[in-house]
Amino acid sequence: MARKPIALAVQGGAGPISLESYKRNRPAVGEILARVAAMLMDGASAMQVVEEAVRLFEKHPSFNAGTGSSLRYDGSVQLDASIMDGATMMGAGVGAVTGVLYPVTLARYVLERTPHVLMVGEWATRFARECGMELVADEELIVEERRRLWERKLAARETPDDQVLSSGGTVGAVALDAEGKLAAATSTGGMVLSLPGRVGDSAILGAGTYADAHSAASCTGVGESIMRVLMAKVCADAVINGMSPQEAAELAVRIQGEKTPGTSGAIVVDISGALGLAYNSDNMYRGYFTPERGVVVPE
């Protein structure tokens, strides 16, 4: 009997990424992908795999999520994340949450332990404490490189309006497991210099994250633009209407670029295990895995 298809893709953010940065961080993308690919091969569920992929990115200081997040206008760190289970259509997000090392896990707790779809700010942090999550000071999430970027942008007197065209990066994963279930997860520190309290697409189902019985998608780029065109839902609907994940990702990115400012990227997997990865920015940290092709992280 033919083996059931499994597949996985990850993204570590799209935007003005130099070739040098891409090359420097490419091995980390490969390592994270290899670890979660092994889980998927061992029979882990799509939900487990996307959560773990995002946690590994959140832990890694080079990516804008969890540790290594962008700083807000006031120098604080506020995090957005979401996760969605395509089999049950259950999903949830957290927005502008502080002091949480693994926001994607907090989003899963919102999904599993509350009737809600979105929790934000101080109350989301309180909920994290009640769930037994370790809480940390901003200092533990801030890395020197991000602080220097924030200082440079502040010194250049960039305003939140000026910086809206330049995304800060996001991390995300989409997976199809051996039971034919799909899931997506996304997490970000948001855009550098954004106002405290701002919530971007990574917290919002249909915008940064979406999964149903046919496909799963995770997006990155300028959150304000992604939310206006509901990029992840565009990907899902395109697959339902017969497009391949690659066509769907390209369509969503094209619609974003034509209708709204800034740039974006998307990763998509469908129920057959086909994958799509597209972006209209300089570059996007990305990679994918299938049993046939192994772990692939483009040069």
Ligand code: ASP
């Ligand atoms: N989408 C993220 C946000 O707007 C940032 C990014 O992906 O670069 O918060």
